[in-house]
Amino acid sequence: MSLPGLSSGAESEGQTHLIDLAAGSEWRVEVPATSQLNVTLLDGTAEVFGTELAVGAQYSFVGQNTAIYTWYGCKLQYSSTLHSSISTSSATFSEYTSDETPMTVYANLHFALETLRNESKPPSVLVLGPPYSGKTSICKILASYANKTGRFPMVVNLDPAMGVYSCPGGLSAAPVSDILDVEDSTGGWGSSQVNGPALLHPKSPLVYYYGLETPQKNSKYFKHVASRLALGVQARLSADKKVRESGIIIDTPGTGMSDSAVSSVIADFKVTVVVVVGNERLYSDLAKRYKEKTNLTVLKVPKSGGCVDLDPPAVRATQSRSMRDYFYGTIKQTLDPYSVTVDYSAVTVYRVLEESELDSSALPAGEQADSQHSAQHLVKLETSAILQNCVMAMLNASPADSVDLLVQSEVLGYVHVITADDDRRKLVIRMPVPGRLPQRPFVIGDYRYHE
Template identity: 35%
Template sequence: MNSLPDSSSIAPLSGNTASDTARVVRLAPESELRIEVEFGYSLTLKLIEGVAEVFGCEIIVGREYRFSGQKLGVFTWQAAGGADYVADDTPMPIFLNIHTALEQRRATAETMKTSGPRVVVVGAHDSGKTSLVKLLLNYAVRQGRQPMFVNLDISEGGVTMPGTVSAVMVDQPIYPEEEFGSLGLDLTAAGGSGAPIVYHYGFDTPNENTKLLQRLVGHLADTVTARLVEDDDARQSGLIIDTHGCADHNEFELLMHIIKSFSADVVLVLGHERLHSDLLRAFQQQPQSNISILKLTKLGGVARRDKSFRRQSQVRKIREYFYGHPGNCELSPFSLVVGFGDVNIFRVGEEHLVPSSALPLGADRKAGGTRLVAIEAGDILLHSILAIVDAAPRSASTAGAGDSTNESQTQDEEDFLVLANVLGFVYVSDVNSAKRKMTVLAPSATRLPSNRLVMGVFKWAETV
């Protein structure tokens, strides 16, 4: 039935071939095989017969799927047989019930020409939020829906880079190997109704700049709502929103802001008893709110990822942005030489993040945290990931680093740019301060789509 080498027989990339350790595993109905593959190892999965899925995406009989640095469950509803090395304490029947209830709301929205469910998935770290989001999106797509996926889990990057918040309409499955990368987004297509909406936050935890994150969430919610007004299918399919793990009070405030900004009507709370009761209490005080808050226990299968595994996942995400997914969709990035005078570089205006070597040019630090400050290009950029953001409308007349003498005009632009859509990213592979030039890795050989670049905390040495 299902041919699945399990995690105990993973072949090192440089070592044995998969055939040395291949094993056939039979899955009973409603059971799953849990697989954990560390970075530096790979595992090939092939379905011999039957029907199985990974986070709601059906896998194809006979095709080889290769995983590395990933943890996943291969689930079957129907297959019969023994149950070696598999788990039957799976939450899938509960998730299917949730999907069915959401689908009923979508059908009603279609008939009544209203909006579909607006679902937020919240919970503890490593409780399975992203996995549930993928599953609900995949099930909706299998049903012919086009839900909006909103990613507010800034540490993972969703459809693009870590350190961003984004929204994209999903009309194709999220394949298990490439995960969200399989949606194959073209950020430079920004503007069209199907184009992703991406804003740059620049950090990988909410606490680093909660005020900025709240501002971006509010802005993203407004943009998504405006987009849905024009798109009946997406509006009736609704939203599925992934969030960062909630551990403290700050994060609770942020979750409340997310729920309110997106007018969420379904909140799924995974593995976090206290968060569930805090949310219930908060919404009991607002009896007019029409919201369902459901508690789901964190069930077996969801794997813990330590700091190093998470960091390696981020690095892979960054690499895949430029090079694509090995074997499936490989990309060839280009090296471009960019003069310091040809670009304007900004950074989020947190004082402690701006070293004295990168003092802002006439910037207003008093505004504190939720705007950008212009910084001087130089060695500080080496190995940084820079977001290319849509230039401010007025910028055509003020282009060029440091040419803005009008302080209030500079401040307007800094305020505008923090909310500007991200058009893509470059990686700074070399800086030559003496010649006032830097070399960047870019996904395309054409000129950068904007000369406004924003620096976050993410550094990546390409050799990693």
């Protein structure tokens, strides 16, 4: 039995259902990793976070929370099935319809930003808010709407826990020049089309590796990595008129950032608009702090009622899917990764330090530090079984380069350590492309992938 407007898909697995959405309403669905929701737009118009759905096409959602909004009304057909790659006895999901959404506010925000673009004042937008307030959803909506008007906004991800055109741990930036992938369960930015063996990434992402789960674990290094990313973004804007005229949209960590980190990001990315989501106190504090800054506008927008808090297991599952998709692809585009066996001596690996470890007396045994390591934030590791299951970032540098140079280097890609055998002193490493393991330095952080 279900309450009106709120139902569970467990009772009707495999059955087809129809739903009529009234104009200005939103259908919200929570799909666990054990279920697959298939949705088809039969009539009318509808969108998922700003990206329009095609009439007659089937969209499949696995392990994600999504929302389908209609401005003028539509008819949907949906069914749920057991996800074939997961062994379980049931496939459940919850869904309900709401006519109370802030989409009109978000659309008006887009129109205001578009006015700035038309006035040759491309905005640099920073989206802030508490955890699970819908910051990423707003960034998707703003990017999608901008793309509909022929813009190529630069989307910047400063959340190390979320892999956008990257495995988790990386801070990334890429211009959005085409429609977003609404079916992508790892973020919705279209990563399913661009991961793996692509010699030239269609979106030319720029990635720098932070490696830790939250900015608070090493706030100084987080600000350094974000600053390096900002330099790359400004260089791309200078070289690409289309992207420069479209502006920047910056998504921020779910755990928030310190005041100094916010100030650093505003300065580095030359932010002109700060959007605060669902937090009156944060809006008031920022409005007071920057009231004398005439070229910075602080706005507040409401939080969507469809935002759902994710527990740690759900976050881990999303991160694991992101790392798996990087090497194996998705249902729409499967990939065949390549494995190599190398000697321990063939790899040079560093680890990102947490602030609590910057004192050399706190370093674990086997890690080598020099007198300058507290300023460098990376420490060299002795290759051992500790690397097993690590996803390592490969830097655009040489193994012989100094740490000072490594912390300035961008990410070329990722590899996964399948096996680390201390007895044989061998590593089995998975790569997204065939060939020899590149002679590059690697960096690890908090992220592991267990098959």
